[in-house]
Amino acid sequence: MKKERVKLTAAEKSELFAEGVITVVLLLLLNLSIIILIHLAILQDENLVNGIYFIKMNMTFAGNYHIWSWQRIFIMMMAIADVIVVYWRLIRRYHQMQLRHVISELHYIADGHFDHRISFAVRTDLQRVIDSINSLVDSTVNSINEERAIEKSKDELITNVSHDIRTPLTSIIGYLGLLKTGNVSPEDSQKYIDIAYTKAEQMKSLANDLLEYTTLKSNSTKLQLVPLHIYSMLEQVEAGFELEAEKKGIKFEIEARPKSLTIQADPEKLVRVYNNLINNAFKYGQGANKIKLVANLVNKTEVELRVENNGARIPEKALKKIFERFYRVEGSRNKLTGGTGLGLSITQSIVELHHGVIRCESDDNWTSFIIRLPLDPKKTRLT
Template structure:
């Protein structure tokens, strides 16, 4: 924001001009009074006249020049003093006008224009006040925007939850209604029961994920940190998906460097991260034949964890939103697979709790979820 000096109004310019004129008149009257008093004093004291005459004759400058007339020197001193007083009066009045402008801006902000900044600058300590006001405005604007974002987030949460609950609930009520009428044959009844059960499981999954998401977002949540051997954990995670991987002809590959890599983490929550990422790869990594679970020690304080699959590429436009709550790359596909749209958001929340970072990269060959974690979240918290 480009700042300019205070622009005076026509009235203020007239006021400043009047101040200058009045000051000049008063100074001239004062000077005249001083000259009259000095002349009267000199006329009444002959010794003073002789002293002045003696000084004029004896004081010389370079080249033998005598001192000027004392009247001229006095007039020069008085003229210089007059200029100083005139400047001081005018600049004081100008600063008062600047202060009036600041007060006017404050009144404008107080009327509800909380995003209004004071756009002019001054060369006095008043600038510190202006900078403080602008900082306060910036904080207020940030708080208002954050409040709007939270309000919008709540509305979106209610809307998404309502939609995701209503869809399976409508199916459950519909099929239970058919069973209630008793007009369907036994084969159809079993089919309707299976569909209703599946939809109920989707609702249960949504409720569970929603509860976990809101719990992780709570400021009271704490990590149960303990030493976690990465290779052993990855072997257990792989075993949990062995059957599903065989059905989809997907092969797991584990790479840990060094082999005995151990970090401080919450085992239950970190396993949930891997479960979410692997489930995501198996459900939506269309055409994938391999899932890699990679862990590398980066330095003395950080470790990098990767979950990679060679399935379908995630569109570039979706990569920035993929960790947002309820975001789905393809809504229709997620409806069929029963995804809640909260898995990756829960994953990011868990990584945030560990003071880590997560990002997603995807090209025509591999989709990679890359996690950076501190070896000890407690040390990361202290350093931050």
């Protein structure tokens, strides 16, 4: 955006004009006084008069033109000096007016108008001050927005945790209350105990996920990096889900290019990434009958890991929020899918710990979670 120069008010223009008039009057009086004093001094010294006359008569130019009289030369020099002084006084006063405008704009911003910026431009060092003020305001606004986002995030965290704890806890208390009365049959007692136990397991899962999430977000988490053979790890991951996949009628496909692909990673945490993504596919990939675990060497420094399923498409709107904590694609706390809503947030945190990035793509055919990791997190950081 092109910046305009400072626009002076009518009062400021009048002030500038008055400054010029007063300066001119004072200079004319000063010049007149100097001319009179010099004239009197010269007239009192006959030798000085003769010397000036001699110089004037002997200094000629082309065409036998003589030099002007000393009065004219002196008056011309004073006129040039007067112009310089008038310009200096006016430009000095103009810069003072610019500074007043800057101070006024600064007070306006300080009153809480943080969306306002000093938009005019000047040609002095004051422009650096203006640019610094605008940068400082931008930085302050960003800090305020970040602080508000943190506060909002804390409130959402408390609300979501309270909801996820209260729901199973209410069920546990309800069923234990029924058992406490002793007015239930043995069959119903076992049923209520099983339900209470399941709800307790949900609470434990939430507590574990919440602890892991906060631990990963802290600066104290360290990776235990070792050489990790990707294909072997994928086979182990598949074996852990073999029974559940068989029940759901889902088949795994594993690919690694090259098959000997090895990276520096924390095995425990990277397996957790795969567990979260596969569990997510089981819960939300409705209609899926295939899950692909693919690893490709991209170049000499990067590897791409993909977890893909051919289940239901994830809406475009949900893709933008899918890695937010407690966010669920179905938009509600579905009892059938369960989960804490922290799995993908934990996954993203683990990937970022490895200096990698993760994204999700989904269409009518495949939903793909795509991870880019450096071959050695100590040497490369992806952005």
